[in-house]
Amino acid sequence: PKSLEQKLLFLREYGLDRDEVKDFFVASPKLFDLSVVTNLRPTFSFFLETGWEVAVLCQFPQVLNYSLDKRIRPRYDFLRTHAPSYDPVGRYQWVTCSDQDFAKVANSTLAAWLAFQKARSAL
Numbered sequence: 001p002k003s004l005e006q007k008l009l010f011l012r013e014y015g016l017d018r019d020e021v022k023d024f025f026v027a028s029p030k031l032f033d034l035s036v037v038t039n040l041r042p043t044f045s046f047f048l049e050t051g052w053e054v055a056v057l058c059q060f061p062q063v064l065n066y067s068l069d070k071r072i073r074p075r076y077d078f079l080r081t082h083a084p085s086y087d088p089v090g091r092y093q094w095v096t097c098s099d100q101d102f103a104k105v106a107n108s109t110l111a112a113w114l115a116f117q118k119a120r121s122a123l
Contacts, residue, residue, distance in 0.1 A: 006036045014044070027062065030062075043072065078113060082107065
């Protein structure tokens with residue numbers, strides 16, 4: 001299908017060879033369901049812009065399954081303001097963990113994290 005070809009071409013753009021592309025999807029099959037235009041490209045770009053390397057994203061492709069606008073970017077912004085000494089680059093746990101565990105990673109409280117989310121969604 002055309003959608004699969006788009007995903008393969010997208011990953012090849014970043015220098016992944018045939019085996020790496022295969023490993024990428026084996027590690028996180030849910031990626032087959034995501035759109036290159038609305039999901040993969042923006043999320044991949046965000047991680048690269050914030051210092052992640054392609055090789056690290058290939059080790060933890062499951063981070064691309066999460067919503068950039070609803071989970072990744074808000075958590076990243078919260079970490080920057082509440083835990084500036086925490087370096088999220090190359091660490092997938094802050095994306096994949098529960099809200100309660102994320103608040104601990106951010107050296108904050110669940111209530112503060114939930115209030116931050118609520119304030120953001122009101123914008």
